[in-house]
Amino acid sequence: MSKTRKTPIATGSDWNFEVIAEFEREIARLADEYRLDTYPNQIEVITSEQMMDAYASVGMPVGYHHWSFGKQFLSVEQAYRRGQMGLAYELVINSDPCIAYLMEENTLMMQVLVMAHACYGHNSFFKGNYLFRTWTDASSIIDYLVFARKYVAECEERYGVAAVEQLLDACHALQNYGVDRYKRPSPISAEEEALRQAEREEYLQTQVNMLWRTIPLAGQGLDEDAQDDSDDPLGLHRAGRYPPEPQENLLYFIEKNAPLLAPWQREIVRIVRKLAQYFYPQRQTQVMNEGWATFWHYTLMHRMFDEGLVDEGLILEFLQSHTAVVHQQPFDSPYYNGINPYALGFAMFTDLRRICETPTDEDREWFPDIAGSDWLETLHFAMRNFKDESFIQQFLSPKVIRDLKLFNVIDDDQDEMLTVAAIHDERGYRRVREALSVQYALSVREPNIQVYAADIRGDRSLTLRHVQDRRRPLEKSVYPVMRYLHQLWGFTVRLESIEGDEVARRYQWPLPNEGAPD
Amino acid sequence: MSYFIDRRANAKHKSAVNRQRFLDRYRTHIKRSVEEAVNRRSITDMQHGEKVSIPTRDISEPVFQHGQGGHRSIVSPGNREFDEGDRLRRPSGGGGGDGSGEGGASNQGEGMDEFAFSLTRDEFLDFVFDGLELPHLERKQLMDLEEVKPVRAGISREGVPSRINIVRSMREAQARRIAMRAPIRRALREAMEALEEEECKDPVLRNPSRIQELKDEIERLEKRLESVPFIDTYDLRYNNLVNQPTPSNKAVMFCVMDVSGSMTQSHKDIAKRFFLLLYLFLERNYEKVELVFVRHHTAAKEVDEEEFFYSRETGGTIVSSALTMVDDIIHDRYPPADWNLYVAQASDGDNWDDDSTTCREILSKSLMRQLAYFTYVEITPHAHQALWEEYEAVEADFPSRFAMRQIVEPGDIYPVFRELFRKVEA
Numbered sequence: 001m002s003k004t005r006k007t008p009i010a011t012g013s014d015w016n017f018e019v020i021a022e023f024e025r026e027i028a029r030l031a032d033e034y035r036l037d038t039y040p041n042q043i044e045v046i047t048s049e050q051m052m053d054a055y056a057s058v059g060m061p062v063g064y065h066h067w068s069f070g071k072q073f074l075s076v077e078q079a080y081r082r083g084q085m086g087l088a089y090e091l092v093i094n095s096d097p098c099i100a101y102l103m104e105e106n107t108l109m110m111q112v113l114v115m116a117h118a119c120y121g122h123n124s125f126f127k128g129n130y131l132f133r134t135w136t137d138a139s140s141i142i143d144y145l146v147f148a149r150k151y152v153a154e155c156e157e158r159y160g161v162a163a164v165e166q167l168l169d170a171c172h173a174l175q176n177y178g179v180d181r182y183k184r185p186s187p188i189s190a191e192e193e194a195l196r197q198a199e200r201e202e203y204l205q206t207q208v209n210m211l212w213r214t215i216p217l218a219g220q221g222l223d224e225d226a227q228d229d230s231d232d233p234l235g236l237h238r239a240g241r242y243p244p245e246p247q248e249n250l251l252y253f254i255e256k257n258a259p260l261l262a263p264w265q266r267e268i269v270r271i272v273r274k275l276a277q278y279f280y281p282q283r284q285t286q287v288m289n290e291g292w293a294t295f296w297h298y299t300l301m302h303r304m305f306d307e308g309l310v311d312e313g314l315i316l317e318f319l320q321s322h323t324a325v326v327h328q329q330p331f332d333s334p335y336y337n338g339i340n341p342y343a344l345g346f347a348m349f350t351d352l353r354r355i356c357e358t359p360t361d362e363d364r365e366w367f368p369d370i371a372g373s374d375w376l377e378t379l380h381f382a383m384r385n386f387k388d389e390s391f392i393q394q395f396l397s398p399k400v401i402r403d404l405k406l407f408n409v410i411d412d413d414q415d416e417m418l419t420v421a422a423i424h425d426e427r428g429y430r431r432v433r434e435a436l437s438v439q440y441a442l443s444v445r446e447p448n449i450q451v452y453a454a455d456i457r458g459d460r461s462l463t464l465r466h467v468q469d470r471r472r473p474l475e476k477s478v479y480p481v482m483r484y485l486h487q488l489w490g491f492t493v494r495l496e497s498i499e500g501d502e503v504a505r506r507y508q509w510p511l512p513n514e515g516a517p518d
Numbered sequence: 519m520s521y522f523i524d525r526r527a528n529a530k531h532k533s534a535v536n537r538q539r540f541l542d543r544y545r546t547h548i549k550r551s552v553e554e555a556v557n558r559r560s561i562t563d564m565q566h567g568e569k570v571s572i573p574t575r576d577i578s579e580p581v582f583q584h585g586q587g588g589h590r591s592i593v594s595p596g597n598r599e600f601d602e603g604d605r606l607r608r609p610s611g612g613g614g615g616d617g618s619g620e621g622g623a624s625n626q627g628e629g630m631d632e633f634a635f636s637l638t639r640d641e642f643l644d645f646v647f648d649g650l651e652l653p654h655l656e657r658k659q660l661m662d663l664e665e666v667k668p669v670r671a672g673i674s675r676e677g678v679p680s681r682i683n684i685v686r687s688m689r690e691a692q693a694r695r696i697a698m699r700a701p702i703r704r705a706l707r708e709a710m711e712a713l714e715e716e717e718c719k720d721p722v723l724r725n726p727s728r729i730q731e732l733k734d735e736i737e738r739l740e741k742r743l744e745s746v747p748f749i750d751t752y753d754l755r756y757n758n759l760v761n762q763p764t765p766s767n768k769a770v771m772f773c774v775m776d777v778s779g780s781m782t783q784s785h786k787d788i789a790k791r792f793f794l795l796l797y798l799f800l801e802r803n804y805e806k807v808e809l810v811f812v813r814h815h816t817a818a819k820e821v822d823e824e825e826f827f828y829s830r831e832t833g834g835t836i837v838s839s840a841l842t843m844v845d846d847i848i849h850d851r852y853p854p855a856d857w858n859l860y861v862a863q864a865s866d867g868d869n870w871d872d873d874s875t876t877c878r879e880i881l882s883k884s885l886m887r888q889l890a891y892f893t894y895v896e897i898t899p900h901a902h903q904a905l906w907e908e909y910e911a912v913e914a915d916f917p918s919r920f921a922m923r924q925i926v927e928p929g930d931i932y933p934v935f936r937e938l939f940r941k942v943e944a
Contacts, residue, residue, distance in 0.1 A: 017522060024520050041520035050525065053532040068579055070540030073533040074635035081636070104526055119520065165539070173580055330596020339595060407597040411608070413587040420604040423597055436593040447582050472588030477580035484580075 008311040013107035017045075020102070023112045023309075024119070030303050031120040034376060036296065038123040039138060040097040043115065051103050052076050054091050061093055062145045064152035064271075066168050092118035094126040094282070096138035109317045112310070116300040121293025128384045129288070131281035141278060148271045151197070155264050167265055170484035171251065171272035176446055178251030178273035179280045201263035246450040246465065250485075251276070253451045259460060260490035269488070284387045284442055291345015292383050295353075298322060298346070328404055347400045348391070352379055355397060362398060388440040396433045398424075408435040413471075447474055449495070461492040468499045474507075482509035541641065547572045548637070552645040556795075556932045568642045571632040647799055650939040666761040677756025691753040698746045706739040767805035769858040769890075771797060772847070774840045776865035778815040779832040785897045788928055789864035790827050792895055795935045796862050804858065810847060814840035820847065835868045837905060838876040845884050854888040861889055867896045867903050874904040881912045886919065893938055894922040 009026070010019040024043070031038070046054070056073030057063040093099040100118040102111050126132050156164045171178070247253045251273040255266050282289070301322075305315045328343035329336045355363045356375035363371045370378050382395060407423040408431060422428030422435070438444050452465040462485070466474060474497065486493045486509045497505040541548060551570040600606075637645070673686055713732040716724060773793045775786070800807045811826035812818055815833040818840040844861060852859060869877070886892065894909055896902070906922070913920045923934045 017524070021522060024522075028520065042523060043520060044523045044525045046525045046528075049531070050528065056533045056536065065535045065539060067536065067539040067543045070533060070536030070538070071577060071633070073537055074540060075633065078635050161539075165543075169579075176581055328595050330598070331594035332596065336594075336596075339593075404595045405597040406593055406595055407600055409592050409594065409606070410589070411592060412589045414589075416608070418606040418608055420600045420602055420606065421591065423600055423602050425602070428602055432593060435591045438591065439593055445584075447584055449582055466582075468588070470589040472584045472590065473586075475583040475585035477578070477583055480580035481582055 006308045008314075009309055010108060011311050011313065013109065013317075015106075015108040015111050019108065020111050020115070023304075024115055026304060026309055027112070027116050027120060027300055030300050031124075031296070034296075034299070035380065036120050036124040037127055038098065038120060039095075039127055041119040041123060042097040042099045043102060043119060044099060045102045045104055047104055048080070051091070051101060052080060054101060060145055060275075061095075061099060061142065062149050064149045064168075065156075066172075067165065068169075068172065092122045093141075094122075094132060094136060094138055094278075095141050098123040098126060098138070107317070109314045109321070112304075112314075113297055113301065113318060113321065117293045117297035120300065121296040122289060124296075125285075125289050125292045125383060128380070129281070129285060129387075130385055131285060131387055135281050136278050144274065148275070151267065151271065155268065159264065164268070166487070167268055168272065170487045171269055173481045173484040174250050174254075174488075175272050175276040177449060178249060178276040180249050180252070180277065181443075197267060201267065241453045242456050243451060243454065246452050248450050249273070250449070250451060250464070253454075254485075254488050257454060258489050261488065281387075284389070286341045287345040287348075287388045287440065288383065288386065288391050289345070290341045291347075291349050294322075294326060294342050294346040295349035295379075298350075330405075344400075344404070347403060348395055348397075349379060349382075351397050351400050352382060352395055354399075366397060367395075389437050389442075392433065392440060393437040396436060398429045401429055401432050406432050406436065408432050444469060447472075452496070459492065460490075461494060462489045463494045463496065466495060466497045468497050468504060471499060473497065473505065478507055479509070482507055486510065541637075544572055544577060547576065549645055549648065552637075552642065553932060555642075556646055567636050567638045569634055569636050571634045574633050577633055643798060643802060646795075647802060650799065650936060668759040669762045671758045671760040673755045674758035675755065677758065681756045681759070683755045683757050686755040687749070687753050690755060691749040694750065694753055695746055695748070699743055702739055702743050702746075706736060706743065709735045709739060768808070768856065769800050769804040769806070769860060770808040770810060770852050771800055772810045772812060772844050772859070772861040773826065774812045774814070774844065774861060774863040775826065776815070776835055776837070776868070777813045777829075777831045778835040778868065780835070780866050780868050785864075785866055786827055788897050788925055788931060789895070791928065791931050792864060792925070792935065793862055795931065796860070796893070799935075799939065800860060808852075810844075812840050812843050812847075814843075818843040834870065835865075836873050837865065837869045838873050838880055841877055841880045841885060845880065848885075848888055858890045859888055861885070861892045863892070863894045865894075865896060865905070866898045867900070867905055869903065869905040871904055874908040877905065878908040878912055881909075881920075882915055886912065886916050889919060892916075892920045894920075895925050895934065896922070897925045899926045 009022050024041075052073060054061070055076045056069050063069060091101045098119065100114065100123075102114055106114070126136075126138060132138075152164060152168075243253070251269055254261070255269040255273065258266075258269075261269070301310070301315065301318050304310045305312075310318075326340070326343045326346045328340050352370075353375045355367055355371055356373050356378050359367075359371035382391065386394060401424045405424055408421045408428070410419045410421045412419075422431035424432065448467045448469060449464050450467075451462070453463045455461045455463070464485075474495075478495065482493055482495060493509050495507040496503045497507075548570050551572075552568060555568045555570075673683055709732050713729065713736065716729050716732065771793075775781070775789050777786075797807065797809065809823070811821050811823055813821055813826055813831075814835070814837065815831050816836045816839065820843065821829075840863075848854065848859060881892070896906060902924075909920075909922050913922060921938045923938060925931060925934055
C-alpha cells in the first residue's frame, strides 16, 4: 500500500448525516480522480413508504394522477411486504441537480454504496451519454413534470376524472410510439410551456381546421397518373396520400391531426409524448447505464477500502450485496428472468478495463484499437458514445461470452425444432455478439408501426402500417390498442402488417360488421 | 457539489390518490374477491385487510407487441450442454423467454396470471359494507339534544386569548390604521404643500408667523400619526365556537341467541358470523358500540362473549324469556333517548308453541317502540315453525324496523346481511 492508511470514517452499520456527508466528500474526491463529470447531487433521505411512492411513480418525483401508478404502487408494496424485493438499491432521477434517494432504514454500507452507484455512476452517465445529451433536458424536467401535473389536475376539474383517465389510458397505450427516433426534439421548459400553452391550443386548432377543410385547392390533382375519372371529375381524391411520408411518431401525428380532439386533449397527448421522449434514452441504455454505475460503485468502494476509509466489515457486507446484484441466473433456472443488465454491463465494463490494462493475444486480435490503451479514456469513450445495441456490437468480448456462457437459439415457427445457432466458442463469438446486439435494438424489440395514410378527403379513416420483422406477427393486444387509437382518432383505424411487398394481415377498429377477431 | 435533504418528515402516501383510483377502477373485481373472502374467513379475522387478486389480463395496459411465431433469435446465458447445430424440442408453454433484458433490479410480474395486492383493513371494510345503510340512523338525531360538540362558527369580537385569529386581527388593525391615518396624512400633505409654497415666496413677501404656524401644525400632525396604535383591543378577532347538538354516537347491540340442545356448534358459528358482521357495521357508523350478550334456553341469562358462543346447554326453548330480559336491560341501563338500540336474534326456529304469541306481544307492545332495528335470522334448513309465523306478523306491523331472513349454510350469511341492510333508494 503506497498511500498512508487512514482511519475508517465510521464503523458499524448505523449512520448519521455527518458520516454520510463525509463519505460523500471522499467519494466525490475519488470520482474526480476518475474524471467522472456529474450534475450537482441532491441526495434526499426518505422513509421506506416514501420510497415505495417514488417507485410507483416510475421515477418521476412529481407525476400526474393515474390509476396505473396506483397499480404499480400496490405491486411494489406487495413485493416489498413479502420481502421479494429490497427497495434499497437505487432510484435516481435524470435531472439537474440529479436527485437520488437514500432510504433511512439502509445500513451505512448501503448508503455509501447507493451514493457511489447513483450519485456518481448514474449521474455521470446521464450527463455524459450522447442519447441523454441529445434527447433530454435535465435542467427542465422537474419543472415540466410540475406543469404536467397541474395541467392534468385542471383538466380533471374541468372535464371530469373519467374523461381524463380515458384519454390517458389511450395515450399510455401508444406512448412507446410517441417518440421521435431520429429528430432531436426541442428542449422542454416548463415556463415556456405554460406561457405558450394557451396560445398553442388556439393555434393547433386552426391548423387542424385547415387540414380538414374540404374545399380542394386549385392546381392540385394535376399529376400525370390522375387522369380524368368519371367518379371524381373535380379531382378531390387526387391530391396524393397524407401524410406524404410515413410518420413514426404516432402520438405526434395524433396531436397535430386527429380531427375531433379538443385543445386540452391535444395538450394531454403532448404531455404523454414529451414524457415518453424523456424516458426514451433510458430504455435504450439499460445495460450500459447499470453496468457503468455498478462498475463505478465497485471501483470506488475498493479505492476507499484501499485507503482505509472503510473497514473490513463494511467491505465484506458490500461484496455480499454487490455479488447478489451482478449474479446472472442460468437460462434453465426457475428464477431466470432474462439477462440481468447489471451482470452483463458490469462484466463488459470490467472486461473493457482488463483489455486495456492486461491484453491477451485474443484481445489484440479482437480489439486492436483499444488493447493496451488508457483504460479510463476508453471507458469514458464507450460510455459517452454508445447505446446498448452498439455498445454490445462494439465491445462484447469473447471472454465475457465465455464467462456468461452465452448461446444463441433460433426459434422459427416453420421449423419443428429449435436450433442452437452459436455457442461460446471460436466460431460462435461473432454470431452471439451480433444476435445479442440485435436483441437490444429497440427497433427489433418493438414492432415497427408507422402512420401510413389518413384519408382526409374520404371517410377520414387512419391507416397504420406494421412492417413485419422476420415474419413476427403482432400480439393479440393489438385489438385493445387499436380501440384506444380509434378513441383518439375518432374515425375508423386500420392496421396492415406488411411482409415483403404483401399485406400479411389487416386489423381494423371498429371491427367490420361480420366476423369477430380471431 | 452535493447537498443532503432530509425528507423523512414529508408527507408519505403520495400515491394515495393513485391507489384509490385503481381501487375505484376495479371496484367490481375487488368486490367479488371481498365477498368470497367474507364467506371464507374465520370470524375472528374480520379485522384484517385482505389480499385481493385480479386476473392480469383484466388490468393489463395493452401496447403493440410481438406475438408468438415468426423467426426469432434468442441469446441466453448459462449454456452447459449445447453445441452449435444442436436441435432441440420446442419447450411447451412458449419459447425460452425473449430475454430482452426488461425490468431493472426487480420484476413485479413474475409471470403470474394474477395481479395480487393487499387492501388495508379500512379499505376492506369499505368494500364489505359498500352500498349498505343502517335503517333509521336519523331517528336519534331529533331526540337527544344533550350531547353537544363545539364547532367553528366564524369570527367574533369576543373571546379568550387562546382563540385569537391572528390573520383576521392583523387585517382589522391594518384597515383601522389606514382609516385613521388617512385624514391626518391628508392634512399633513396640505400643510407641507402650504409650507413649501410659503417658503418659495420672495423673502420680502414671506409671513414668518404663518411659517411657524405651519411648522407647528406639521409637528403636531406627525405626532398624531405616530400615536395611531399598531394594534388595538378593538382590532382583535377571535375564532368563534358554538355548541352544536350532535346525534347520539352511541349504540348498543343486543345479541340474542338460542342455546338449547337443538343448536349445534355450527349453528352458533353461523350466528357468530352474522353478529360479527353487524358489529363491524355498527362500529363504522357509531363512535361507540356496546355489546350485550343474552342467551337463553328456557331461561335467559346475560353472559360474556366467550360463554355466549362456546358453552353448551341443553333443554327446551322459551324465546320470550330473552326478549323480556332485553327489555329489562334497556329499561335499566340504556335509556332509548341516549342510545341507538339494535337487537340481533339468531335461533333455529324452535320454541314452545304458546310462547311464540307471547314473543309477539312483547315485541309489538314494548320492544319495537324503542329499537332502531330488529333483525332475526333463523338458521335452519327445515320448514318454519310458529315463531317465524308470529314474527311475520310483527314484520307486517313494523316493516321498516323489523327484518327477518332464513340462513341455511354459512355461504348465505353475507348475502342475507347485505339484503337486510341494503341501501334503500329514496
